[in-house]
Amino acid sequence: MLNATEQNRCFFEQMQQPNLIRNVQTDFVLYQQGDVLVPTSVNEAHPDNGWVVSPLTQIIGYAQDELPKLRSVALRALSRILIAVLSGPLRLAKLDRLQVLNNQCLSTNVYSDQWQHLNLAQLRQLAVEKFPHHTVMLRSLNATQNAAIIHQAQQDGWLPVVTRQVYLYRDHDRWWARHNARIDDRLLQQPDWRFQLLDPNDKAQMARAERLYNQLYIDKYSRHNVQFSADWFRVFSANGLLELYGLFYRNQLVGIAGLYGVDQTLTAPVIGYDTDQPIQRALYRRLIAFVIRYAMDRQLTLNLSAGSPDFKRRRGGEAAIEYSYIYVRHLSFYRRSVWRLLSGLSRYFYRPLLERFKL
Template identity: 45%
Template structure:
């Protein structure tokens, strides 16, 4: 298995994003920092309505979150959640929650942290980042205790606030995974004749993958999901930043998966399948089985992100609360108060919903 090391990946990623037009509905400046031998890409978001949630926490709260509220099972709790979003929206706007500097931002649904982050001098990085833009809060996305406890410990020592963002599902120890009935059934699907996964290389194949992703994540799920452009797909594949595979049945591509791997950690920001095909074909199950099998065969820690919680639990993935950590001590007292109140609400209201509703 040939792949880029962490330094190569981040340098290549930063160069790609500087070209522009890689993610639609995203308005931010891209900068990078050198710290302890690491290249750390960062985004500085601009004030924009419905800016992509990967650079704007405000969109995550007021846009994407509202698309997720219907999944809450109890009507009264759904109503209360809608009202709470409306109440906090204006204070969050005034506090500048839509304009932040996000460090180590790969603009994926799940950012990953290379091994060098385990020992990073966070206060030095913070000082360096604030010299670039002193009026923005600093943000670190996609942190969970199972994978990032040393980073979380440094955040707390340095005065960063924990913001609960979602519940993610992890495979971090394959030796402890005993495949149950569902996972065994899924893995058998990979051996069926006439069904094959192959790496995508041609422009036509890559364009088909984008169509499948868009139909699922933007059409079926939410327009607030990440709007990758065809240029992102093409450049990602050509530069080795993205491993893109298609699921073919009798020479027709019916599903796709795109994986990013950094220092033994894997996530799958690209997944799509033909929504016009009958459910009995099990396209989502086949695509998910491929990613799980790939991670296990290569002994990779697999962050499966959020969504489809019961499906992922039944495939033995472990649930973990994910956080964004924010540094706002340099901001005005009113802005600090809004961030602290928001952090309190996510801890005492949002986290219990995630855990009790199994989201």
């Protein structure tokens, strides 16, 4: 994989191409502090913008997606009214007038070791001077991996907003001690199954990769998830930003795992499989087993993001509360107040729910 400087420059250059991510409408600027390059998304409000650049989508869009799961008709109706009532004040606060530092537009942004020595206050000042009416955000921070960044943010007056509970794998012995982990790892040795890097110049493979990802993350989970195009798979793979592996069963491509990392940190923002395949083929278990084995063999810290919490705990995942940190001191009183309210609600109501129910 590329080093941090090469990766950030390459990412910034590739994201100048339009429509690589179908549901993300944003521009990119490149900040620099010494040798550290910081690609940053900058946007206003766009309807149904991807949640990686849109707090409105993350709050309102996903809430709307959850409504059909409520069995009670009355509760669904009440929830729909509450969402509508909240939507107006949040839009008035211009939550989506936003710049996100180090935004890779993935479910989990990763931070290089360079961030341990970066002066966050100076970077924030540069960002505010360039876009004085935009909220400044850092996504995907947790105390286990990003304690130094969080400390600087707290010292500089940033607000924490709890976003999710993610699962980390950084201890080979903890992983291997779990019975489920060892069972899944044996799946990687079965005949008729193999993993191999996909060819970015093979248009059919890239189109198939997009379809497999969409079957899981868009069709099954939510249309608000990041919608990577076949061109995104091609460009990011060809330029060394993504290691895209295919899972083949008897030479048929039935699953994909895309790995994105820097220094000693790895994440798997792309997981997809043919949801029409029989459940007995255990495609999701095979893909996750491959990703964890890849990280453990290379002594990397794997951030396996949120979702499927019980599944991940049973395979040795360590829970960590994830935050976005927000800088709003330069904004109007109303906009600051809304962000402070969201920060308080997330810390005192949402976080206890995540921890109590092990979500």
